[in-house]
Amino acid sequence: MKVVKAGLQTTLQGAPFTGSRHLGMPAAGAADCLSLALANFLIGKPCGEIAIEITLTDAIFEFDEPCSIAVVGAAEYIRINGQDHPQHQPLKLMAGDKLDIGPSRPGCRTYLAIAAEIHADGLLGGQSTYLAAGLGGFHGRALKAKDIIPFSQVAPAVDLDRITPLNLRPHYSNDHVLRVTEGPEAVTACEGVMDDLCLRPYAVGARANRMGLALEGAPLKTGESSNMPSAAVFPGTIQLPPSGQPYLLGPDAQTTGGYPRIAQVIRADRHLIGQLGSGSRIQFVHITAERATEIHREKLSLLSSWLGQINLW
Known part of the structure; x- marks a missing residue:
């Protein structure tokens, strides 16, 4: 070819x-x-x-x-x-x-x-x-x-x-709802940061590639942990830099990072990150880890009826 x-x-x-x-x-x-x-x-x-x-x-x-x-x-x-x-x-x-x-x-x-x-x-x-x-x-x-x-x-x-x-068949759009669970530093980053993250939509800014996407919107409050010792991060991790503008990590994201990990996109929704480009709009929705597991199992059950064994990463 x-x-x-x-x-x-x-x-x-x-x-x-x-x-x-x-x-x-x-x-x-x-x-x-x-x-x-x-x-x-x-x-x-x-x-x-x-x-x-x-x-x-x-x-x-x-x-x-x-x-x-x-x-x-x-x-x-x-x-x-x-x-x-x-x-x-x-x-x-x-x-x-x-x-x-x-x-x-x-x-x-x-x-x-x-x-x-x-x-x-x-x-x-x-x-x-x-x-x-x-x-x-x-x-x-x-x-x-x-x-x-x-x-x-x-x-x-x-x-x-x-x-x-x-x-x-997936629905492709410039408007997305991404469900998230609480990240390891959600509590210490700043009180109420998860509520503020999910309060209003964010837009994907000009800095958007396979490594991650800079989000634009109402800046979140940052606490004393704006910079911290590097810790493990994964695709779908949402970090909070000192600017207060969230940063959503993509598939090529580094393995560790030094900004607070305030949220994590659930595994069932993570494939949607691949369809986000500059200008896309995102509404985050906070759910529990237990509900995230249930949604993942439900989605795999639905897809396996057609695809057989499938893994969502």
Whole structure:
């Protein structure tokens, strides 16, 4: 597959890296694991297999070999040789076909899954791209025009009649509700900080990438713990810098941080972070840890009825 137009940031992404945080290796992996899982399932692959993650702008590819693909995400359109085609079902491409995946409107990311095995660099048991260190994926970097992405010529048979049920298709929007549990420093950061965080919406500012998103809105009060010894952080952790403007960590976030961890996006909602871009609006809702566990189990039960075994990271 040849990259004709790479777009703003197009990378090879799949399952996150696990078991290496003590080495300073972030999770990385697909920013929206649910869209990735749906795309992979349509062409008969496990949910965490490597696919192509396309961010914000359109991307164009040309195929030298026939293959089956599926596209799931925020793309405005999918065109093969100029003809529109739907998401959420397998598509058959012939040698010489040109695939145009449109910009994200609304939302932020789209996933292109290929039935054949995509050849990607591996390390620490994973193949996803970690851009900050130049590791994994396609030589550790985002794709650019004229890159050739090799994939196996042998691929399993694809059920071309497989279509994602309507009730399981994600809704892409610029307005999001993210449920959060109390973070380790929520009490010591400042009294009532969780209530204030959830009082009114925040907007994603210009500083928005796979590492994290700076949020803009009414500044939160900060206490004496505005700076503290570094402690473990994870994708979905919400930190409170001295400015009082919350910072939401993404999939490529560092493994430790020195700002108070006031909240944590629940695991069932964490894939939505991958669809947040500059200008997106977020309403946080505070729930208990026990309710977060229940929601996670309910969501896995719903998704497994279609996808089988699935892991939301």
